[in-house]
Amino acid sequence: MNNLSPKTPVHDTGRSTLAALNDWVAQVAALTKPDTIHWCDGSDAENAALIAKMEGDGTLIRLNEQTHPNSWLHRSHPDDVARVEHLTFVCTPRQDDAGPNNHWMSPAEGHAKMDALFDGCMKGRTMYVIPYCMGPIDSPLSRCGVEITDSPYVVANMRIMTRMGAPALARIEREGSFVRGLHSIGELDPNRRFIMHFPEELTIKSFGSGYGGNALLGKKCHALRIASHQARSEGWLAEHMLILGLENPQGETHYIAAAFPSACGKTNLAMLIPPEGYRAQGWKVWTVGDDICWMRPGADGRLYAINPEAGFFGVAPGTSINSNPNALKTVAHDTIFTNVAVTADNQPWWEGLGGGKPVIDWRGNDYDFSKGTPAAHPNSRFTVSAKQCPSYSPRAEDAQGVPISAIVFGGRRASLVPLVFEARDWTHGVLVGAAMGSETTAAATGAVGVMRRDPMAMKPFCGYNFADYFAHWLSFDAAGAKLPKIFHVNWFRKGDDGKFMWPGFGDNLRVLEWMIRRVKGEAAAVETPIGHLPRPADLNLDGIALNQEAQDKLFGFDHAGWQTEFASIGQYLEEYGPRMPQALKDEQQRIAAALG
Numbered sequence: 001m002n003n004l005s006p007k008t009p010v011h012d013t014g015r016s017t018l019a020a021l022n023d024w025v026a027q028v029a030a031l032t033k034p035d036t037i038h039w040c041d042g043s044d045a046e047n048a049a050l051i052a053k054m055e056g057d058g059t060l061i062r063l064n065e066q067t068h069p070n071s072w073l074h075r076s077h078p079d080d081v082a083r084v085e086h087l088t089f090v091c092t093p094r095q096d097d098a099g100p101n102n103h104w105m106s107p108a109e110g111h112a113k114m115d116a117l118f119d120g121c122m123k124g125r126t127m128y129v130i131p132y133c134m135g136p137i138d139s140p141l142s143r144c145g146v147e148i149t150d151s152p153y154v155v156a157n158m159r160i161m162t163r164m165g166a167p168a169l170a171r172i173e174r175e176g177s178f179v180r181g182l183h184s185i186g187e188l189d190p191n192r193r194f195i196m197h198f199p200e201e202l203t204i205k206s207f208g209s210g211y212g213g214n215a216l217l218g219k220k221c222h223a224l225r226i227a228s229h230q231a232r233s234e235g236w237l238a239e240h241m242l243i244l245g246l247e248n249p250q251g252e253t254h255y256i257a258a259a260f261p262s263a264c265g266k267t268n269l270a271m272l273i274p275p276e277g278y279r280a281q282g283w284k285v286w287t288v289g290d291d292i293c294w295m296r297p298g299a300d301g302r303l304y305a306i307n308p309e310a311g312f313f314g315v316a317p318g319t320s321i322n323s324n325p326n327a328l329k330t331v332a333h334d335t336i337f338t339n340v341a342v343t344a345d346n347q348p349w350w351e352g353l354g355g356g357k358p359v360i361d362w363r364g365n366d367y368d369f370s371k372g373t374p375a376a377h378p379n380s381r382f383t384v385s386a387k388q389c390p391s392y393s394p395r396a397e398d399a400q401g402v403p404i405s406a407i408v409f410g411g412r413r414a415s416l417v418p419l420v421f422e423a424r425d426w427t428h429g430v431l432v433g434a435a436m437g438s439e440t441t442a443a444a445t446g447a448v449g450v451m452r453r454d455p456m457a458m459k460p461f462c463g464y465n466f467a468d469y470f471a472h473w474l475s476f477d478a479a480g481a482k483l484p485k486i487f488h489v490n491w492f493r494k495g496d497d498g499k500f501m502w503p504g505f506g507d508n509l510r511v512l513e514w515m516i517r518r519v520k521g522e523a524a525a526v527e528t529p530i531g532h533l534p535r536p537a538d539l540n541l542d543g544i545a546l547n548q549e550a551q552d553k554l555f556g557f558d559h560a561g562w563q564t565e566f567a568s569i570g571q572y573l574e575e576y577g578p579r580m581p582q583a584l585k586d587e588q589q590r591i592a593a594a595l596g
């Protein structure tokens with residue numbers, strides 16, 4: 001039974017058997033003053049009513065029903081198209097606990113600022129209460145939250161991205177605790193926009209944006225910023241990582257978790273289709289998750305991982321039948337597209353799709369080729385259920401998670417960094433993650449293509465001081481632990497002509513195969529100060545042509561370049577002062593000394 005009638009009384013705050021939840025909903029309603037309150041049950045009827053309402057008011061535009069059944073286009077406010085890192089805060093009582101890696105505000109100031117924005121902001125609107133579970137509903141690794149929002153677009157997206165509704169509410173009522181997320185789109189005014197986190201209170205307050213990472217609070221706000229804080233105190237890890245299963249021709253599956261910064265290839269790697277020769281032999285990649293990974297040590301000492309999400313909020317541009325056929329098949333129906341262009345017959349379109357022709361751009365204007373600007377926004381995205389993915393792993397819903405054999409770090413590095421190398425041990429691997437650098441992308445507002453340190457792809461997402469985070473990572477190297485090997489990759493090395501030298505996408509399987517053969521002790525490598533590097537002959541490169549420059553740069557070790565890089569890594573670690581673990585500084589100094 002859906003509950004969208006405007007007659008729903010505003011005092012309808014007591015829908016749960018959990019007093020703490022009812023009280024919070026009542027408090028929020030008193031502050032935000034909505035016309036009506038709607039408790040989301042996650043049902044099909046509820047979703048259909050919400051979609052109809054959004055189609056009616058233009059929030060959603062129906063796409064071509066023949067080619068894209070049940071699919072929708074949403075055009076955001078043109079100033080609200082990406083995460084806003086400069087407006088994202090971690091509010092801990094002591095500034096040092098948030099670290100130099102976060103913008104900080106005291107909890108008192110943060111609450112006061114946000115509550116002033118929320119005061120009366122839902123007048124004339126419906127307030128939706130969304131109970132959700134991050135992770136399989138029956139998994140001990142999962143954690144729950146409740147998001148209150150005035151955006152039906154957020155409700156529809158949360159329904160795809162999380163396990164939302166009645167089963168989540170039942171778990172919350174059983175457990176008695178939940179993360180509190182309060183969201184309003186406000187007036188979508190960039191000058192009245194903040195994303196605030198209160199990790200110690202398990203609370204999020206987000207105002208003034210409807211964009212994914214700012215507004216779908218289960219995702220980056222809960223599953224990374226708040227969860228990383230919880231994970232530290234409870235002995236697990238909340239990471240910005242994809243999870244995939246690599247099945248070999250013998251039928252063995254090894255699970256790999258990989259952290260790449262935003263718009264640096266997680267969705268693509270998670271859905272990889274092996275090159276023809278590999279496919280013929282029986283190699284297969286299974287998708288467990290494409291963005292977030294929660295993992296913790298199991299009884300056997302290995303790390304076990306779940307994907308806390310239930311859907312994909314993926315980058316549209318660059319997705320094609322050649323680069324990522326699984327993604328394209330996944331978004332063939334029941335998908336919400338945000339800020340893509342459309343063709344004359346109302347099909348979604350983006351740069352790199354191949355085929356079709358845009359006639360209306362992402363803002364809703366006639367598309368003018370002559371201007372040379374993209375038709376789809378560079379950070380346009382699709383929201384779709386993971387269940388629709390042809391490679392969705394049969395283990396993805398496993399309550400115990402999947403055992404991780406290898407952890408991969410990687411970034412966009414046009415120069416210096418080779419295709420792949422392996423860390424010597426866990427401590428070295430943590431340094432490799434801590435030292436990660438990458439060129440910025442359109443996933444966040446600000447300049448694109450600027451190299452910055454993005455440790456473990458968590459710079460925008462770690463809810464506490466990076467020095468403590470690295471110490472937490474190091475602490476997993478304990479008696480009885482059977483830790484995964486750690487690798488670093490760079491799919492984005494450019495040649496003198498400015499073009500990517502590595503073909504990437506499906507051919508990345510060649511690198512994954514080498515990693516798993518290293519895990520099993522079957523593949524060779526050369527030892528260098530920065531770790532173990534394969535020679536071209538150690539990888540299966542059958543069928544791909546790499547010229548001499550590519551071989552040298554993808555597999556070579558640039559001694560002078562790494563000397564400079566390690567000096568910069570040393571300076572970076574020093575920025576964290578005495579809080580930075582000595583073991584990591586020692587590791588950096590050992591390698592710097594080996595580089596001479």
Ligand code: GTP
Pocket residue numbers: 260261262263264265266267268269290291313314315317318319323443491492500503504505508
């Ligand atoms: P978020 O959702 O922002 O966290 O991004 P992501 O890490 O999942 O990145 P995604 O897989 O969506 O890729 C982002 C962009 O990088 C797309 O335009 C891809 O086409 C491109 N890309 C992905 N993998 C490769 C690769 O191996 N080589 C090259 N050259 N480009 C790639």
Ligand code: SPV
Pocket residue numbers: 082083211212213214219220261262263291313443444
């Ligand atoms: C990212 O930016 O890393 C994303 C998209 O995955 S968002 O949900 O906006 O964080």
Ligand code: MN
Pocket residue numbers: 240261262263291
């Ligand atoms: Mn991401």
